[in-house]
Amino acid sequence: MTTPSSRRPGRAPLADWRRHLHLSDIRGLAQLATQGTLGITELVEKVQGNVYKAVAAPLGAAGQKFVDRTAGASGVRKKGITGLVYGSVKGVTRLAGGGVDALLARVAPRPGPQASSPQREALLAALNGVLGDQLLDTANPLAIRMSLRHDGQSLPMDQAALAQRLPHATGKILLLVHGLCMNDLQWRADSPADALPGHGQDYGEGLAQELGYTPVYLHYNTGLHTSVNGGQLAALLEQLLQAWPRKVEALTLLTHSMGGLVARSAWHSAAARGMHWPSRLRHLVFLGTPHHGAPLEKVGSWVDTVLGSNPLTRPFAKIGQIRSAGITDLRYGNVLPADWQGADRFSGGPDRRPPVPLPAGVACLAVAATLGRVPAAAAAGRQFDAALGDGLVPLASALGQHAEVARCLAFPTDRQWVASGTGHIALLHSLPVYQQLRRWLA
Template identity: 50%
Template sequence: MPSSRSAIRPRPASNGDDLRGVNRLTIDAITGVTDLVEAMHANISRLPGVLGTVAAGPAPGIAGFVYRSVRGATRLVGDGLDLAFARAAPLLDVVRPPPQREAMVAAANGVLGDHLDASRNPLAIPMRLRHGGQALTLRRRELAAALPDAGGKILVLVHGLCMNDLQWRYGDHDHGAALARDLGYTPLYLHYNSGRHISVNGREFSRLLEQLLQRWPVPVERLAILGHSMGGLVARSACVAAQQERLDWLAHLDRMIFLGTPHQGAPLERAGSWIDAMIGLSPYTAPFARLGKIRSAGIQDLRHGNVRDEDWEDADADGRADGRQPSPLPPGVRSYAVAASTASAARDDAAVLPKGDGLVPVASALGRHPDRAYDLRMPKTRQHIAYGVNHLELLGDAGVYRQLLRWLG
């Protein structure tokens, strides 16, 4: 059944909630450092070999009592501040949050979003469809009032890691607004916590689209999704969830376009995972591996482009699930991919792919894989390489927009 959370009238950003969220993160950080120091203390006190077994449990004797006391006092102070900020919220909310707040909260969600969500931190971003920076209430009457010019062609734009819906405006250009002007689409922007697992976001996005199409104020002619970076993986995951739950919205999906999406993974996240494994080899450095694992579940999913629960639930030490099955694109949906390359022009040897955009290799962005089972098999006519463009410039590049016009027109 579709989630009922989006049917609740969205609450605006609150300075009081922001302070409570920062306070809780601070308390979590202090207790986390205390845990790390205690783990080091426990390992050193037992004098293991350099590559010995990591000690389990708290530090022994009086030291363990001290660490427990520090954690208890920290949580007590944190709870008191949380209560004080909650009572002061009406006074704090007289001042509107600064415009930079959206970007800062989105970045925090990208790095720590799974923790924010699990700890019910007020900074955790709830998934919403937004238009003009305002959250939409998915009821037919409210949609008609908020979108008086709503048409039958819907375009949903899905942002990437550590970003938000407002950042689709790059300079003076917004792909969604431009496609509304030139092709008559009604653009909606997904706003979500990019630190959660991609499959968790994909499942919630799928149910949100089901609600949207059921309550759209005019007959739906066409649905298209435009995803940037991680947003493309969230869109693919939503399609997988719709197939599993037999939701109707997928039958309306006509086209998906991916801008710099790491379909086959991102090398930088793989490097981070390798460093984690090396640090964890020795009991003397193993506690520091916790710092590397601060990377959110969403970031870790980028290692191999995970789009389903089973891709990460049974992952082995390399991050790839044992026996993981390919996740093809949904049948009947025209899918297109744009890869960015910082190279200034195409090479004479067309068989050699150019370097990527600094974050995503060209082959990964185009869905290509040496194992044909994992290759997304998009026709060459539905692939495009944007030269002299970096990962973020895909949002505002004129050549990329011309390609969008051809594919969506």
């Protein structure tokens, strides 16, 4: 699980943002503003309705006539003055939002490639991580569509066009898969000081120079279920191998955080559908992947449960349930559709995942990180560092370890490595991590 790194937009003046946002982005943000206003209005109405229910309950039948008892209703009677006020606010909001959307749709340019910027890409990535499933469901133009990219531009899945875009393509493909709320540009350090001295601007460039790989970067909506992204990635990789201008000798997936779960899901999807690219997969590298979940999502689930247990605070639980399907999949590290289908993803139930082993015949390599120093001075310190991990993912989860033996991922000892004094985001730009990757992939 990741949060936006130092490439996040920051508090730029409005005038600066005008240079980065497309007109379609403004249309999407306007849609979100309308939905947000409606959501807040409904939240306030439900809180007031629950207060009405609590006050009316001791009055018996006499009190019930002041409350709307219809199933699913807020409790505020629609024909009363209060109900009329809420209805008017929502009606005006929908009308105004629809008018703005229609106007922006008319003046929006025809779909086509437009210049983007790291600031815009970071903003879209963060929004998609938190709301990506809702953006897709509402056809919001802010929703990211999965693509394979190079230098921030989508690659065509046509052999002649791909050969023109990548004239120096080799038979060794390195696919880099980012994590939650991030994008493909964030593999590259923000400044030369944070880059890899003598090894290029990012892991892909360094491994291209030293080991002959051709780097390709995945760009995807991290708010969707992991298995949905996994299925899309499986199909996209099959297209890539068919369109690649050279015979593909080896495919390596280098993943960060949620990207590791998406890659595991893609492999299982491809194997089930009889695709060809898994036979070319030689290495699958995980950097800080929450194979068995991330504590922050578990805390979010607990807060939902606590708020939902009290009638007066129950509406506020809906605020926590804004978070995307991609985020809730990180509670236990969901990989397959069966991990979440048929269940309430906000219920906070037990881990229902069937054990999913690592891909057979593939060299699977795990890099974990700890903010502390290894070895710690005392046993208690080591336990604390392990639980804290890189600040977001505990060591055990990143190394595939689990209390249930059947769920443990079989990473050989020589294919595990722990980066000490390193945070979750720092795994993307670490020279020691790069040196370890180079040793493994050489």
